[in-house]
Amino acid sequence: MIYKIFITLFATLLFNQAYALSNFELERLSDIDYRDNTNTKINDINLKNISIKFNKKNKVKSYTDEEGHYIPAHNSIEGYVLKGNVKKKFLSEKYVYGSGENVFDISCSKNGSNYLILMIQSYNSGIRFGSLEFITHIYQINENGLSEIKEKNISILGSGGEIVFDPSWTPHYKYYNKKLLLKRLYETKLCAEPALTIKQLGNNKGDIKEITKNYLKNYLIIDSISGKTLTSYNNIAYYLEKAKAYPEAIYLLEKIIDKYPNRTVAYINLGDAYWGLKNKEKAKQAYSTYIKQMKEKGKERKIPKVVLERIK
Template sequence: MSSLCQKIRFLNILFFVFANSMVWASQSTDSASEVVKEFHIKLIPDFVGQKLLIFKEEGVVGKSLSIVADKDGKQSVISKASFALPDIRNEYSPASYDGFAVAVLSGQEKIVSVSGGQGEDLLYKYASSRAGDIINLTTREDGNTESVFNVQFQYDASVKKIVVSKVLLVSSNSECDRSILSVYALPSNDLMSIPFEEFDGAKAFEYLKKLRSDFLAKKIGSEKLFSVSVTSNFEKALAAFKIGDKAKLKELMGNMLVDGGSSDSCAPDSYVVEKYYYPGMVGWSNDVGFLFAEAGYYQEAIELLKVVVSENPDRTVAYLNLADAYWGLGLKELSAENYKKYSLLMQQSGKFAKIPKRVGERIK
């Protein structure tokens, strides 16, 4: 490397330090601090041996986060969020504390890692996501594992800072295996782009509670993300259906049941719609319902397809799929009702000749 390049690289490092008001300080000089946990991380360019440390400082309520890296043969602090991890008394159970759980996740281009209430990490498609390690703070609330937030920090090269890059709302099932059902990206909110050093966990926690209320009241926009594993499984199931492999189809659609169980052990109405209904991708949701029915999971198909036709009354083929699912359960009156609706829509669109023979037979 030329001496000019070395000078430029050195100046870039100095600028980064100056822009973030970072003070190099030896980790060993803070004798009143205790490292509670550490994570290896690769977050900031040009620094080696980076670690994320959770600190407990004497006389301070809560914990802080520090990013350290190698310098002159020892590790020194390059960024610190002093108020990131507060101890927040739970309003319903004063003896317990709320706050944030910390994890380091791996981000990919157009793929985001998500942490659920039980700490499981799953991948979701998200066009706005970029590659690089992530500091992930997951909200912890006593008595609430159904709806948690992921506040994610990444290095932003445009401002040469570690900032909040994503705020995600993660919904989990409360009645079955407590697995993640859905993930929503909330692009417009006050936490976006806040620098790591300025993050105040107590204020953020209260703001997120309000954000959840606004989300449930549909006052804010959001994007429901697709699970990478669910999408892959669905594509395999569709391929199995097309070649007539019913055993494989049943196995793959069984993978899409929460807890992998039956309707008796985990009621479909507790999770199917939240997990598989996408208002912006109604055709996909309809196809999932169709494959559930073809695999013999009629109740799951019914729960999903009822919402498809309710929210999209002109979705003609969904009535046929719903009618077939009702027929599979022996609910012939409900089946006939939906066959009739399907037939009427087909006639109105001039496609009467394409109505399957079974429709007329089952209506009778």
């Protein structure tokens, strides 16, 4: 009897340890664009003519069986294309996870063809080491919604794979984060690589009006906002605002502020962009932060009169 109790307690302890993320696993997850969003909604994707929504379904909740074994939840992710009043399912993936799942997307184009690449990650706990499973899909965007291109998916991305978090850290799947994935799409010529660098765009080279939100997303994947790229990205946002590309300017400026909340000049640019969209409430919020930071830096005299007039 005592023997059986000991075995049960040992098994429970073992499985509890197995399904808790170790420091090693957390460190590796930081390299893989992973976040534990088990209980949160997966973001929708809005493209030019269609929108895409995801629905997570909990098929079987996690439980402990009669022998004390932890059985992870069985779940699924379903994707729907919405065009006007028409709703059509295009994705249904089932999996077992121990901690959480993510979906991230990359949109790109080449020679007039537009593509959507989806990467589904699911974290699976193991008795010794946890693992991440990757499922990939490549879709061509057309008038009717999405058409999956399975042969390109297999030849370019290998239809996904797995990484086991063992101490040797030898990933079996090569394209385990957005940067590696996008570089692979450029390398295989599925997506057109931007002709200009961030620095060139920041120096006002090329046609700024051609910079779409998807282009900005891809630029940010390859060259994230950092001390090295901050000035260039701020300049690009300024040029976008002056070109009346307000949504794109706002998207980039909010990314800058999220990373560098004390970037004072970004707030006046953000205020100008919202003002251009006639969203005066959000413009005033941005201007107010700009004024506050300018006063804290002893630069109150340099605040443009137009900003002070707009917040009245």
